[in-house]
Amino acid sequence: MKAAKLFFVDDEALLLDSLEVFFTYNKEYEVIGKAQSAEEAMEKLKELQPDLILIDLNMPGAGGLNLITLIKSMYPRIKILVLTTYYDEENITAALFNGANGYILKSTGREAIINAVKNVLSGQGVFDNKVMTTIHSFLEQAVMDKEHLKHMELEHDMLLKGLTCREREICAMVGDGKSNMEISEALHLSEGTIKNYLSNIYSKMGVRDRTALAVVMGKVTR
Template sequence: MPDTPIRILIVDDHPVVRDGFRGMFAADSDFEVLGEAADGAEAVERARTLRPDVILMDLRMPTMDGVSAIRELGRLGVPSKVLVLTTFDTDKDVRPAIEAGATGYLLKDTGRDELIRAVRAAARGETILSPSVATRLVSQVRAPADTLSAREIEILELIARGATNREAAKRLFISEATVKTHLLHIYTKLGVNDRAAAVATGFRRGLLDVNDTP
C-alpha cells in the first residue's frame, strides 16, 4: 500500500461510466477520487486545480476531446499522468494520444485488477499499453515512409468533414500556411493531386472512419 493514496480524476462524458470507475476506486483505500469531468475542457480546469496523480481520460467527448485535453495539460505544465481509457484502438486514436503525452492507453473492457495495476504503474510514470494498442504501435514503427503522421491524419479528417484550410487551421491552432504544407505532404504520400482524391484514398486505406463524417 502506498504511503498516501493515489489521487485520481475521472474524465468521461457518460455519467454511468464515471460512476462505475468512482465506485471501483473508492472501494480501495490505496486510491482517492478527487473529482470527475464530463469533457476535455472541464478536465483541464479541474486538473489545474486538483493536481491529481493520475487522470483517467476518455478520448471522444464533446467540447474538447481527450487528445486536445492531453496536449493542453502538457502546454500548461500540469504534472498529472494521463491514462487513456477508451473503447477505440484504431490507428487514428492511438498514435495521437501517445504523441500528445499520454502515459498509457487501455480499453474499457480491461479487467478491474488489470486497471488497478495500470493506475498504480501510471502513477509511477510507467507506460502501460493494452496488447492490441502495443501491436498497433509496433506496426506503425515498422510502417513505410508514406504513412501519414498523426497531424496529417487530423487534417485529412477535417478536410473529409468539409473544412476549408482556414477552418482546419483555426481548429488545430496552426497557421493556414502550415495546413497547406501538410496537405502537400498528404498528397505526395497518398499519390493524389487534390483534396477529393485524398479523402477517397483515406477511406479506402482505412485512415478515415465513415462514422466521423457528416
Template sequence: MNAEEKIKLMIVDDHQMIIDGIKSLLRKEKQFEFIAEATSGEQGVEMLKVTVPDIVIADISMPGMDGKELIKYIKEQFPEIRILVLSMHNDAEIIGDVMLLEAEGYILKNTGREELVKALQKIADGGTFYSEEVFQTLIKKQKEFIRENRAQLVLSDREIEIIRLITLEYSNEEIAEQLFISKRTVETHRKNINFKTNVKTVIGLVKYAIRNELVTV
C-alpha cells in the first residue's frame, strides 16, 4: 500500500465499548482512518454495501451472524478486503477455523496498542499476523496431536531391521555395513525411530522392542 494513503478500517464487534476502545488506541496513529463500525455481523454486511474498507477488524463471538460467517461472506463477496480477528478466545480450534477461512490475522483482546498497530500495518502491506500467544496455542495443540497419534505411526521394515540390530549392540557403522547403507542414512533412521517410539535411549529402545515383540528373548 502507498505510504501516503490512509489505511481504511471498519470494526465489527457486538460491544460498543470494544469499538470505542480500538478507536481510542489508534487515535494518534495518523495512517489509519475509521470509515465504518458495526455492532453485529448483519450490520457489517449492510455497511459493506455502501463503503469498502482495506481491513475489517472483526470479533468472532457475536449473536446472529458470528465472526466466522462474516469472514466467509467477506472472502466470497469482497476478496480484496483483508481481515484481522480481534478475539477473547485463545482456542486452537477457533484459531484453526479462522486460518482455514483465510483471515489475514488473529490477535487477542488483551493486546496493546503497539501490537495492534503492528498487526494492521503488516496486513495492510500484504502480510499476515498471528500474535505470539495465538501462535503458541497452535504449537501446543500440534504437540498434543503428535503425542496422541504417535502410537499410530508405523515403523517401516527398514526401521524394524535397525531396531533389531541396535538390540544386538551394533554400532551405526556396523549397521551401515550390515545393511549396505551409509552411516548418515542409519542416523536418519534412528532419529525417525526415536520420534515414532518416543524413546531416546538404547535401553529404552530395547524395552520397546521386547514389549512390541520386535525381538525375542
C-alpha cells in the first residue's frame, strides 16, 4: 500500500519536529515537507504534492485561515486538517467555510492526531469533542435566530395588514426605494401629506424611520 504523503505547517519548530517523529515510524505515512508560515508553505507546495496538510491557524504572515483558502483554490484535492489551540466559534466556522476537512486541538494527544489524519484521508470530517460542542452551540443559536426572525416577520406582516390601503401602498413604494417626491407624484398627493402618512405608518409598524420601514418591507414581501 502506498504511503500517504503529509505536509505540516506551524510556526512552532518543536511541534513540527514532534509531528514528524509521530508519523515517521508509521509506514502508512510519509512526511514530505514542513513550513513555519503560510508563505513558506505555498512556495514549497509548488514542488510537492501532499495528500494531506496539517495546519495551525495562529502563524505570522498570512495566517492559517488564508492559507486554507489558497490551498483549496489552487490544490483542491489536498485534504486539510486544522491542528490548533483555538476552538472559538469564529475560527472554527471560518476554517470550515474556507475548506478545512477537519479541526482538532493540539491537546488531543498523539494517537488521536494519527487517527484524525487517517479518517480525513478516508474522506471523513473529523472534529475534536470541544470543537463539536462549539459547533453545536453555534447551530443552536443559528436556529434560534432564524426562529426569532420568522417571528418578527410574521409580526410585521400582521401589522401591515392593519394599515389602510393607502398606507400599504405607500409602504410598498418605500420598500421599492422611492423618495417622498416620487411617491407624491405617483399618488398625486403633496409631499407634506406623504410625510404625515409615513409618521402614522412608523407608529403602527413600530419602526423608527424610513430605513427601518424599508427593511421590514423587504422581509414581509419577499
